[in-house]
Amino acid sequence: xxxxxxxxxxxxxxxxxxxxxxxxxxxxxxxxxxxxxxxxxxxxxxxxxxxxxxxxxxxxxxxxxxxxxxxxxxxxxxxxxxxxxxxxxxxxxxxxxxxxxxxxxxxxxxxxxxxxxxxxxxxxxxxxxxxxxxxxxxxxxxxxxxxxxxx
Amino acid sequence: xxxxxxxxxxxxxxxxxxxxxxxxxxxxxxxxxxxxxxxxxxxxxxxxxxxxxxxxxxxxxxxxxxxxxxxxxxxxxxxxxxxxxxxxxxxxxxxxxxxxxxxxxxxxxxxxxxxxxxxxxxxxxxxxxxxxxxxxxxxxxxxxxxxxxxxxxxxxxxxxxxxxxxxxxxxxxxxxxxxxxxxxxxxxxxxxxxxxxxxxxxxxxxxxxxxxxxxxxxxxxxxxxxxxxxxxxxxxxxxxxxxxxxxxxxxxxxxxxxxxxxxxxxxxxxxxxxxxxxxxxxxxxxxxxxxxxxxxxxxxxxxxxxxxxxxxxxxxxxxxxxxxxxxxxxxxxxxxxxxxxxxxxxxxxxxxxxxxxxxxxxxxxxxxxxxxxxxxxxxxxxxxxxxxxxxxxxxxxxxxxxxxxxxxxxxxxxxxxxxxxxxxxxxxxxxxxxxxxxxxxxxxxxxxxxxxxxxxxxxxxxxxxxxxxxxxxxxxxxxxxxxxxxxxxxxxxxxxxxxxxxxxxxxxxxxxxxxxxxxxxxxxxxxxxxxxxxxxxxxxxxxxxxxxxxxxxxxxxxxxxxxxxxxxxxxxxxxxxxxxxxxxxxxxxxxxxxxxxxxxxxxxxxxxxxxxxxxxxxxxxxxxxxxxxxxxxxxxxxxxxxxxxxxxxxxxxxxxxxxxxxxxxxxxxxxxxxxxxxxxxxxxxxxxxxxxxxxxxxxxxxxxxxxxxxxxxxxxxxxxxxxxxxxxxxxxxxx
Numbered sequence: 001x002x003x004x005x006x007x008x009x010x011x012x013x014x015x016x017x018x019x020x021x022x023x024x025x026x027x028x029x030x031x032x033x034x035x036x037x038x039x040x041x042x043x044x045x046x047x048x049x050x051x052x053x054x055x056x057x058x059x060x061x062x063x064x065x066x067x068x069x070x071x072x073x074x075x076x077x078x079x080x081x082x083x084x085x086x087x088x089x090x091x092x093x094x095x096x097x098x099x100x101x102x103x104x105x106x107x108x109x110x111x112x113x114x115x116x117x118x119x120x121x122x123x124x125x126x127x128x129x130x131x132x133x134x135x136x137x138x139x140x141x142x143x144x145x146x147x148x149x150x151x
Numbered sequence: 152x153x154x155x156x157x158x159x160x161x162x163x164x165x166x167x168x169x170x171x172x173x174x175x176x177x178x179x180x181x182x183x184x185x186x187x188x189x190x191x192x193x194x195x196x197x198x199x200x201x202x203x204x205x206x207x208x209x210x211x212x213x214x215x216x217x218x219x220x221x222x223x224x225x226x227x228x229x230x231x232x233x234x235x236x237x238x239x240x241x242x243x244x245x246x247x248x249x250x251x252x253x254x255x256x257x258x259x260x261x262x263x264x265x266x267x268x269x270x271x272x273x274x275x276x277x278x279x280x281x282x283x284x285x286x287x288x289x290x291x292x293x294x295x296x297x298x299x300x301x302x303x304x305x306x307x308x309x310x311x312x313x314x315x316x317x318x319x320x321x322x323x324x325x326x327x328x329x330x331x332x333x334x335x336x337x338x339x340x341x342x343x344x345x346x347x348x349x350x351x352x353x354x355x356x357x358x359x360x361x362x363x364x365x366x367x368x369x370x371x372x373x374x375x376x377x378x379x380x381x382x383x384x385x386x387x388x389x390x391x392x393x394x395x396x397x398x399x400x401x402x403x404x405x406x407x408x409x410x411x412x413x414x415x416x417x418x419x420x421x422x423x424x425x426x427x428x429x430x431x432x433x434x435x436x437x438x439x440x441x442x443x444x445x446x447x448x449x450x451x452x453x454x455x456x457x458x459x460x461x462x463x464x465x466x467x468x469x470x471x472x473x474x475x476x477x478x479x480x481x482x483x484x485x486x487x488x489x490x491x492x493x494x495x496x497x498x499x500x501x502x503x504x505x506x507x508x509x510x511x512x513x514x515x516x517x518x519x520x521x522x523x524x525x526x527x528x529x530x531x532x533x534x535x536x537x538x539x540x541x542x543x544x545x546x547x548x549x550x551x552x553x554x555x556x557x558x559x560x561x562x563x564x565x566x567x568x569x570x571x572x573x574x575x576x577x578x579x580x581x582x583x584x585x586x587x588x589x590x591x592x593x594x595x596x597x598x599x600x601x602x603x604x605x606x607x608x609x610x611x612x613x614x615x616x617x618x619x620x621x622x623x624x625x626x627x628x629x630x631x632x633x634x635x636x637x638x639x640x641x642x643x644x645x646x647x648x649x650x651x652x653x654x655x656x657x658x659x660x661x662x663x664x665x666x667x668x669x670x671x672x673x674x675x676x677x678x679x680x681x682x683x684x685x686x687x688x689x690x691x692x693x694x695x696x697x698x699x700x701x702x703x704x705x706x707x708x709x710x711x712x713x714x715x716x717x718x719x720x721x722x723x724x725x726x727x728x729x730x731x732x733x734x735x736x737x738x739x740x741x742x743x744x745x746x747x748x749x750x751x752x753x754x755x756x757x758x759x760x761x762x763x764x765x766x767x768x769x770x771x772x773x774x775x776x777x778x779x780x781x782x783x784x785x786x787x788x789x790x791x792x793x794x795x796x797x798x799x800x801x802x803x804x805x806x807x808x809x810x811x812x813x814x815x816x817x818x819x820x821x822x823x824x825x826x827x828x829x830x831x832x833x834x835x836x837x838x839x840x841x842x843x844x845x846x847x848x849x850x851x852x853x854x855x856x857x858x859x860x861x862x863x864x865x866x867x868x869x870x871x872x873x874x875x876x877x878x879x880x881x882x883x884x885x886x
Contacts, residue, residue, distance in 0.1 A: 017418050020438035028393055028436030033385035034378015036559070037437070038510050039591040043820040046510060074378035087376045094368065094786055097794055098233030099375030100382060100510040100559025125829035132820060134510050134560050135233045136797030138831040140790070 003063055007032070008076035018064030023047045025063050026073060034074040034103050038132065045131030048104040049073050055111035057130075074103035082113040082148070089148035097135035105131045109145050118151045178217040178297065178338040214266070215244060215293055217301075221321055221335025223248065224256045228267035229277040229286070230531055231371055232561035233794070234849045235787035236282045238369045240290060242783050243283075246362045247294030247354065249318040250334065257370060259555040262533035274635075277531040278566055278677065280750040280847025283783055287845045292349045297341075299352055304341040305332045357781055357842060366786035371557070383529040383556040384588060386516040391584040392421060394431040394577060395440035397447075398589075398597045401813035402672045403454040406430050414443040423447060424580045431577045437588055456672030459813040461603075464670045465501070468605035472626035476666035477642035479652040483660030488620035492611025496700050500608070500689045501874040504808040505601035505678055506823055511559025512594040515574035518584035523550040525584070528571055529558035536568040540575055562798065563677035566634075567599050595823050596815040600808050601678030602628035603670065604647075606689045616701025618712070621658045623651050623693075625686070626666040628675040642667060649682030650749050650854070654690050655719040656712035672813050679798055680854035683749040688803075688875065691745035691858030696871065705744050705862065706732050718778050719746055721839060722755040725776035729837050730757035739763070739884070740771075743862025747855045752779040752846030753839075756796070758832075758859035762867045766879035770800060770832040770860055775852055777836065780843035788848050792836040795852035801826040803857040807876050 002015045005025070014029050026032045026049070035058055038046030042057035049058045050072040077083030086109050089095075096102050105128070112119055112127035119127070124145055133141070214226040225244055231237040241255045260267045264275055270289075271281040298318050305323035306313035315326040321334045357363070374380040399405060405427040414423050414432050419439030424431040432443035489495065516527040524544050530536050533553050541548045558565055574587040589597070604627035611620035629644040638645060644665055652663045669675075678684065698708035706727045713720040723746050727733075732742060740761045747754045759772040775792050782788055805824035809816045817823040834852075861872035868882055 016436070016438065017442070020436070020442070024436050024438030024441075027385075028438070031387055032378075033381070033387070036510070037384065037512065037588070039820050040441075041591070041819050041821070044510070044591075044825070078377055090376045091368075091372050094366075094372060094790065096233075096369065096372050096375040097235070097790060098231075098510065098558060098560045099371065099380050102375050103378050106376060129827045129829045132510065132825045132827065134508060134562070134798070134825060136794030136801075136826070136831075137790070138797070138826075138828040139793050139834060142828065142831075 001064070003066070004068075005063070005066055005071060006068060007071040008073060014063070016063060018062060020063050021059050022049070022061040022063050022066060022071070023058040026058060032073055032075055036100055036103055038101065038104070043132070044101070045104040045108055046101050048107040048131065050107060050111060053111070053114060055108050074107060077107060077110050080110060082110045085148040086110055086113065086144065089144040093140050093144045093147055095137050095140040095144050097137055101131060101133045105133065105141055109141070109148070112145070113149055118149055119145065178300070178342040179214060215297065217297065217334055217338045219335050219338055221254070221333050222256055223250055223254050223321070223334070224258055226258045226260045228260045228275060229269065229282040230259065230529065230555055230558055230561075232277070232529070232531070232558035232565070234791060235369060235784065236277070237371055238367065239283050239783040239787060240286055241370055242362050242367055243286060243290040244294045246360055247291045248297050250321040252362060252367050252370065254321050255370070260533070261555070262537040262553050264534045274532070275534045276566060277561070278563065279681065280849045280851065283845050284751055284847055291354050292352060295352045295354055296347060296349055299347055300341040300344050301334050301337045303344050304337040308332065308340065363783050364785070367784055369787070380557055382511050382559045383516070383527055384511055384514040384559070386527040386556075386586055388516065388518070388584045391516065391586055392433045392435065392581065393437045393440050394424070394433045394581075394585050394587045395437060395444045396429050396431045396573070396577070396587055396589060396593060397444055397449055398429040398573070398593055399451050399454075400596065401451065401453040401456050401459070402674065403456050404428075404813075405452045405454060406449050407452045408450045410446065410448045413446040413448065417443040417446055422581065424577050426576050426580075429573060429577070431587060433581055433585060441590070453813055456813040459670070459672035459810050461809045461811070464603060464673070464810070465605065467670070468603065468626050468668055471666050471668045472605050472607055472624055474666060476624060476626070476664035479643055479648040479663040479665055481662050485620045485622050485660045485662040488660040489609060489611040489622070492619055493614040494612040494700055495609065496612070496696055497609045498693055498696060498873060500606040500692065502604050502685050502688060503806065503875060504603050504673065505802055505806045506595050506598040506808050506817070507560075507562045507564035507678060508595060508820075508823055508825065509558075509560030509562055509564055512591055513564070513570040513589040514587060515571045516584060516586040517574045517578035519544065519575060519578040522546070523552065524575065526551065526553045526571060527556065528553065529556040529565060530568070530571070531558070531561050531563070531565040532568060536571050539568045539572055543572060543575055562679040563681070564598065566677050569599065591820070592818040595817055595819065598808070599674040599676030601684070602630065602675040604685050608689070608693050610693065610697055612697060612701055616703055616708075618656070618658055618697055619660060621654075621661045623663045623690070624666060625651060625664070626668050628669050629667045630675055630677055632667065634677070646682040649686060650747060651686035651690055654694070655716050655746055655748050656694065656709070657715055673810065679795070680850040683747065683850070683854035684799065687745065687747045687749070687854045688857040688861070691747070691855075692861055692871070692873065695743070695858070695862045695865065699865070704733070709744070709746055713746075718753045718843070719748060722746065722753045722776040722778050725837050725839065726755035726757045726774050729776065729835065730759065730772070730774040732757060739867050741863045741866025741868070743859045743864065743866055745855050745858035745862065747851065749854055750847030750851055751844065752777060752848060752851050754851045754855050756852070756855050756859040758856070758863045760860060760863040760867055762864060762882050764884040766882035768804065768860075768864060768877055768879060768882065773832050773834045773856065773859065775834065775836050776839065777848070777851060778839035778841065778843070779846035779848050779851070780841065781845050782838065783845070785838055788838060789836045791848045792852045793834045795849060796834050796856045797826055797831060799853035799856040800860065803860055803875055803877055805876055
């Protein structure tokens with residue numbers, strides 16, 4: 001089936017079955033590889049993107065459920081003020097190690113700051129506990145979110 | 152432009168040979184693996200050097216190129232998997248070459264044993280926390296030789312004494328500072344000058360370092376915060392197909408039935424490949440491939456390992472460990488000392504199989520053609536991978552082109568080439584390039600696991616509580632015997648006994664041996680921290696048991712046995728002091744300590760835990776003191792201490808792979824639990840500064856943390872944890 005997806009401000013035509021996860025449409029059909037595959041079951045958050053500003057796991061988001069909602073990926077999150085602030089904080093606090101999970105971490109954090117500009121530790125835990133980092137960068141992720149939020 | 156060119160997917164890379172890369176203009180430097188030989192650094196016009204000739208003459212193991220635009224390229228022999236090696240090795244070069252860190256571009260090295268061997272490991276592998284240790288001298292020497300040549304070229308042009316010139320940030324200045332030439336302007340001329348022997352080139356006194364020892368920014372961060380960084384899984388090639396794979400759930404099993412027709416009806420599916428041990432569905436994209444794999448409804452013939460179970464594996468270890476093993480250490484007369492001891496302590500420890508569960512699932516892209524095989528993968532072992540693929544395809548090694556990538560978490564998993572071998576077997580049936588991606592379930596269920604070990608220990612204490620006898624028998628799989636057979640002599644696997652054969656303590660009578668027991672139906676391999684991850688847990692728990700039996704404070708007891716070992720004593724004292732050792736804690740709270748010498752570094756940790764009435768363990772704080780000698784980047788060390796500690800702690804709290812009916816019982820992050828942000832303790836790093844030789848850091852905190860935590864649990868509850876992961880049911884409040 002053909003779908004027209006609005007991704008990062010542009011329209012993209014794709015012809016795939018409606019039950020194909022958005023993740024694979026982004027990565028394999030459209031070549032936007034910044035969004036990562038981690039678990040395929042919405043357990044790790046590596047594939048997090050925004051659909052109409054909400055953080056969703058693209059591995060569990062059917063392409064036919066997206067409709068004309070606006071999809072934002074890591075490639076464009078820097079255009080949003082929260083995304084830019086987080087990327088800057090990530091660099092200043094030197095968060096990344098292997099970096100593989102960090103696209104998803106930043107996408108989850110950007111959704112958090114959009115709704116909760118000054119998050120508490122508990123709010124950070126609640127928003128970020130769906131994102132796994134096996135390198136163990138959590139301490140710096142927490143600090144960078146606070147740094148970006150100015151708390 | 153990004154200084155790191157790892158984001159570029161070079162479309163015509165296939166056509167670009169290494170030779171072409173190394174040729175061209177400018178100055179090319181090679182550096183030898185030990186730094187000891189007088190010819191350990193060479194320099195030549197880049198246009199005149201080709202890889203093999205260079206290898207034959209100088210046996211260098213890395214390349215630095217300075218081109219006429221002034222760009223410095225370091226062809227990186229070790230791979231970046233988060234540990235910060237691209238930054239730390241670049242810093243070593245930049246320090247002596249006198250360039251700014253951001254003037255250095257990094258390229259992944261291809262497999263080449265002669266050029267890129269890690270002198271500590273003896274192979275072109277990234278592991279063993281050995282990168283900085285191995286390249287500390289050669290990279291600085293290469294930088295120094297380069298700087299000297301560039302200065303000499305400038306002095307010649309100005310007709311002045313080179314000693315009056317100096318270099319800074321990639322520019323040579325004359326004595327007055329009025330004349331200056333950039334490295335780019337000098338590269339061609341420098342390449343034609345006679346090369347000073349490396350041994351004659353003076354290296355900076357460490358007190359004069361301006362970059363080494365600073366919190367320099369990572370060179371790979373910017374591409375990792377906006378999706379540009381390319382890992383193996385991000386490979387995209389013209390005409391490439393994507394394959395989802397199902398591997399026999401039992402090792403040695405075969406596909407019995409495959410509904411190929413059903414798979415092929417899925418839109419986007421192109422092909423089903425059945426290689427018995429696995430079935431791959433090849434499609435236009437992974438979404439279709441996965442759907443096709445499900446439709447194929449594969450059934451399996453389990454083969455000989457269909458009955459493998461954890462209970463049987465443990466039973467076998469219990470039996471085999473009653474027999475003597477290969478002796479790792481035997482000092483004094485343990486039997487006599489044990490018999491005469493005032494008090495005897497015995498214990499059995501066990502640690503489970505562990506998966507690596509790196510965030511980037513296993514994947515490999517292969518384009519197999521008649522006369523060549525191109526591979527895109529992130530690997531810690533490029534030369535081993537190349538050899539195995541050569542064997543499998545019948546092609547000469549030179550025809551196996553491996554493009555290494557950033558790795559989305561290694562932890563030892565990518566020291567194994569099984570993922571590449573499987574992808575090549577599939578690619579044999581596919582026309583054109585194919586990217587094989589494992590699901591998370593395949594990744595966890597077909598890992599090569601950290602072995603299950605069972606350890607038997609006995610100690611004798613004298614009337615004052617001092618250990619007068621210590622015996623430790625380790626039983627388990629030998630990864631080394633399979634991976635590096637020559638390193639195993641007379642049945643003794645040096646990795647399996649590392650940090651057990653030589654505990655840091657004064658032990659006059661000690662006997663340590665190893666019994667190799669290979670579990671059927673299970674593949675074992677390296678896991679972050681290797682031997683010490685298992686042994687330090689055991690040794691540091693047991694010494695804690697002895698302190699308790701001696702009715703002594705765990706820190707004081709250890710200190711009493713470390714009089715001969717000042718660096719171990721220093722990290723222990725520092726960790727204890729920073730953690731507030733001895734200050735009062737509420738009920739069911741406790742502190743535990745551990746001490747370790749491994750990877751050339753001394754480490755000590757103090758963990759503080761709270762154990763709830765229902766047994767739930769909350770690790771509140773971990774204080775880590777580390778002495779890794781001269782260090783390169785304290786910010787990276789801090790990051791490694793934080794991350795490495797959590798890696799070990801995750802395993803201690805949650806990690807266990809178990810087998811039933813030959814199958815792994817865990818499958819994804821809901822059954823093989825990772826640590827999440829809401830569970831993470833504060834990890835503090837206290838770094839000792841000294842002039843000792845550099846030690847490794849990436850694995851030290853992983854190996855040391857379990858014992859600190861379980862010793863803290865003992866302090867909080869009086870319950871000794873002798874097997875991992877921690878069983879919270881056994882820690883319930885006096886039920």
